[in-house]
Amino acid sequence: MQRLFSPWRSKYIEKFFHSEDEEGKCVLCEAFQANNDDEHFIIMRGKLCFVIMNLFPYNSGHLMIVPYRHIPNLTELTDDESLEIMALLKKMTVALQRVSHPDGFNIGSNIGRTAGAGIDQHVHFHIVPRWNGDTNFMPTLADTKMISEDMKETLVKLRRAL
Numbered sequence: 001m002q003r004l005f006s007p008w009r010s011k012y013i014e015k016f017f018h019s020e021d022e023e024g025k026c027v028l029c030e031a032f033q034a035n036n037d038d039e040h041f042i043i044m045r046g047k048l049c050f051v052i053m054n055l056f057p058y059n060s061g062h063l064m065i066v067p068y069r070h071i072p073n074l075t076e077l078t079d080d081e082s083l084e085i086m087a088l089l090k091k092m093t094v095a096l097q098r099v100s101h102p103d104g105f106n107i108g109s110n111i112g113r114t115a116g117a118g119i120d121q122h123v124h125f126h127i128v129p130r131w132n133g134d135t136n137f138m139p140t141l142a143d144t145k146m147i148s149e150d151m152k153e154t155l156v157k158l159r160r161a162l
Contacts, residue, residue: 061096
């Protein structure tokens with residue numbers, strides 16, 4: 001069995017091992033409640049969910065679809081929330097195709113800490129654009145993940161694409 005390591009993720013896990021900090025504040029709830037979408041890299045807001053860029057992306061354009069309600073798993077989503085999440089996953093995939101022209105996508109959710117959720121008390125869904133050959137030696141040898149575009153540039157491009 002081969003193992004893939006992502007040492008850059010440790011910074012993310014150390015900062016957000018649970019979605020709630022010592023004061024019980026959820027980083028995802030704080031982002032949408034702040035009403036400063038540029039500062040928090042929120043691309044758009046829907047009726048029941050919002051789209052935010054991942055601050056510790058696996059690749060350029062790594063996005064998350066997040067329901068406004070603070071719930072830990074998908075079984076607690078309402079049907080309307082589930083429908084909006086799927087519609088936003090589709091909409092953002094199209095926007096990423098227009099902006100970044102990836103060769104593929106990873107789309108999914110890690111439910112619970114054991115499954116790899118860095119933010120485990122507020123369910124969210126990831127869209128990670130992928131390109132042929134997008135993995136390289138940098139994370140392994142230099143503890144560095146290469147992100148090819150500034151997040152602010154990606155944010156502006158995705159908003160324009162919508």
